[in-house]
Amino acid sequence: MIRLEHISKTFSSVQGPVKALSDISLQIEKGEIFGIIGFSGAGKSTLVRCINLLERPDRGGKVFIDSTELSALPYSELRAARLNIGMIFQHFNLMPSRTVLDNVTFPLNYRRIPATQQVRKARHLLELVGLENFEQRYPSELSGGQKQRVAIARALASDPKILLCDEATSALDPQTTREILELLASLNASLGLTLVVITHEMAVVKDLCHKVAVLEQGRLVESGETFEVFSNPQQEITRRFVSAASNLAKVEQLKKLRPDFFALKAGELLVRLSYLKRSVSEPLISLITSRFSLQFNILYADVELVGGAPIGGTVGVLGGQSGSIAEALHFLEQKNVKVEVL
Amino acid sequence: MYELVKKLLPHVADKTDELIYSVYQTLVMLTVSGLISFVLGLLLGIVLVVTREGGILPHRPVNAALGFTVNLFRSIPFVILLAALIPLSRLLTGTAIGTTGAMVPLIFGTVPFFSRQVETALSGVDHGLIEAAQSMGLSAPGIIVRVLLRESIPQLIRVSQITSISLIGLTAMAGAIGGGGLGDFAIRYGHQRGQTDVTYITVVVILLMVAIIQHLGNLVIKKNTH
Ligand SMILES: Nc1ncnc2c1ncn2[C@@H]1O[C@H](COP(=O)(O)OP(=O)(O)OP(=O)(O)O)[C@@H](O)[C@H]1O
Ligand SMILES: [Mg+2]
Numbered sequence: 001m002i003r004l005e006h007i008s009k010t011f012s013s014v015q016g017p018v019k020a021l022s023d024i025s026l027q028i029e030k031g032e033i034f035g036i037i038g039f040s041g042a043g044k045s046t047l048v049r050c051i052n053l054l055e056r057p058d059r060g061g062k063v064f065i066d067s068t069e070l071s072a073l074p075y076s077e078l079r080a081a082r083l084n085i086g087m088i089f090q091h092f093n094l095m096p097s098r099t100v101l102d103n104v105t106f107p108l109n110y111r112r113i114p115a116t117q118q119v120r121k122a123r124h125l126l127e128l129v130g131l132e133n134f135e136q137r138y139p140s141e142l143s144g145g146q147k148q149r150v151a152i153a154r155a156l157a158s159d160p161k162i163l164l165c166d167e168a169t170s171a172l173d174p175q176t177t178r179e180i181l182e183l184l185a186s187l188n189a190s191l192g193l194t195l196v197v198i199t200h201e202m203a204v205v206k207d208l209c210h211k212v213a214v215l216e217q218g219r220l221v222e223s224g225e226t227f228e229v230f231s232n233p234q235q236e237i238t239r240r241f242v243s244a245a246s247n248l249a250k251v252e253q254l255k256k257l258r259p260d261f262f263a264l265k266a267g268e269l270l271v272r273l274s275y276l277k278r279s280v281s282e283p284l285i286s287l288i289t290s291r292f293s294l295q296f297n298i299l300y301a302d303v304e305l306v307g308g309a310p311i312g313g314t315v316g317v318l319g320g321q322s323g324s325i326a327e328a329l330h331f332l333e334q335k336n337v338k339v340e341v342l
Numbered sequence: 343m344y345e346l347v348k349k350l351l352p353h354v355a356d357k358t359d360e361l362i363y364s365v366y367q368t369l370v371m372l373t374v375s376g377l378i379s380f381v382l383g384l385l386l387g388i389v390l391v392v393t394r395e396g397g398i399l400p401h402r403p404v405n406a407a408l409g410f411t412v413n414l415f416r417s418i419p420f421v422i423l424l425a426a427l428i429p430l431s432r433l434l435t436g437t438a439i440g441t442t443g444a445m446v447p448l449i450f451g452t453v454p455f456f457s458r459q460v461e462t463a464l465s466g467v468d469h470g471l472i473e474a475a476q477s478m479g480l481s482a483p484g485i486i487v488r489v490l491l492r493e494s495i496p497q498l499i500r501v502s503q504i505t506s507i508s509l510i511g512l513t514a515m516a517g518a519i520g521g522g523g524l525g526d527f528a529i530r531y532g533h534q535r536g537q538t539d540v541t542y543i544t545v546v547v548i549l550l551m552v553a554i555i556q557h558l559g560n561l562v563i564k565k566n567t568h
Binding site: 052076079080082109 | 470471473476477479481488489492
């Protein structure tokens with residue numbers, strides 16, 4: 001378990017103090033995959049760096065791992081505690097003078113582990129990230145995605161209980177991203193590894209994260225179960241993130257670019273129905289068209305898994321008597337369907 | 343062969359023993375003061391880097407005091423240092439003349455220069471690498487050895503080359519106050535007695551030393567650059 005209490009961070013710069021984080025408190029349970037999203041400069045990296053105290057929070061901020069207050073430990077004990085917290089950096093930070101293999105054994109070198117065992121472990125991890133043929137290469141001879149995978153292997157070498165990932169898949173192609181996410185998810189499932197994942201890819205959040213927190217200008221503006229946040233975003237910024245990831249949101253864009261595409265007849269409404277509940281199995285559309293004698297012309301529909309539960313909806317043109325349309329929309333809202341008339 | 347040498351270098355031919363002895367003296371000064379300066383300069387350079395603000399063991403007073411001392415010694419011209427350090431030299435080595443007497447001023451003339459060069463070399467190490475090591479729980483000495491020094495080997499060799507070449511220059515100057523070596527040899531014969539061939543031969547020998555230093559250094563750099 002990771003608990004942050006009242007974390008603020010002020011950097012001093014030439015133009016004066018920069019408040020990168022303001023009073024952030026949150027708790028991440030053991031075995032959880034916790035996503036952090038926010039625009040560039042929102043403070044995501046700074047927040048995650050506060051967890052292993054690479055960045056010292058301002059006075060009053062406390063970092064707890066399980067029941068230990070990390071922020072109160074003397075340096076020697078903090079070092080020991082850091083052995084349980086692996087970190088994948090946004091800029092990889094591999095040692096340029098060492099081979100891939102030596103980079104992966106690096107965190108093991110100064111512990112009393114026999115060299116052959118270190119190498120065996122590193123080889124196993126390199127195989128896991130698909131780099132078994134690259135052990136003798138140097139970081140400068142690798143592509144961005146390969147470097148990132150070495151960084152992942154290195155972070156896992158010391159068997160951490162917590163893994164902090166700062167944009168761990170941002171340099172990877174979709175195929176490799178999928179493989180790495182599956183790897184992280186399987187480590188989470190098999191070893192109970194707690195993952196803190198910074199990302200700007202909503203796909204990562206949707207597929208991987210159990211919970212998600214949204215940062216805006218150093219503030220924690222929204223957090224909760226991924227499904228809740230995605231199905232019912234409370235803040236404007238969250239809505240923007242969620243809609244950027246949702247196909248249903250593309251209708252607005254389409255409408256702006258090709259207004260003629262939606263030539264509505266008198267009395268017709270362009271509506272977006274999104275499901276707020278974890279169940280999308282009820283045949284609501286056929287129900288409303290028959291009960292209220294309406295026509296619903298589906299333009300498109302979308303369903304995807306978010307945090308393991310289906311989320312989705314339908315965009316279409318609703319036609320019929322205006323009174324019945326209003327009744328139908330009211331009925332849908334009662335059935336926990338979010339109705340937007342566009 | 344001897345005839346040819348005698349014809350081309352009339353004054354050198356009859357003092358080959360002395361020439362060889364001078365080369366030996368220069369090499370002694372170079373290696374002994376060079377090694378001591380290397381160790382001291384490396385240590386001070388490390389201290390300068392780790393104690394500064396944002397370093398891994400920030401300590402403002404130590405950093406400021408050391409920085410000031412280094413600058414002070416760097417701004418004293420070497421000939422003045424030679425004279426000014428005579429008492430200290432006597433105290434430490436028992437003599438102020440000869441190759442032994444030259445050691446103390448040579449070290450004082452080299453260490454400040456070299457420590458600044460080491461500081462620059464170590465500052466070139468990406469801060470992200472240090473953070474990565476910190477996040478893996480490395481101790482400060484661990485980071486110094488396994489990251490700072492290790493990752494700047496090519497740069498450290500380069501500054502060692504520069505420093506040892508400038509140290510050759512200093513050993514020649516130390517010869518002027520009776521330090522012996524090639525400088526002394528060239529001044530006594532080449533300059534004071536007008537035997538120019540002696541001057542030229544010392545230039546050639548010194549060029550050779552510089553070339554060897556450059557070549558060996560470049561080999562090591564090449565092996566350590568990836
Ligand atoms: N060492 C520092 N000194 C001064 N300001 C800093 C420092 N580190 C970060 N900042 C500032 O703090 C804010 C948050 O930075 P941070 O790196 O946490 O953002 P981020 O959310 O990770 O962004 P990105 O998505 O671009 O990586 C930014 O405004 C940044 O300029
Ligand atoms: Mg960042």
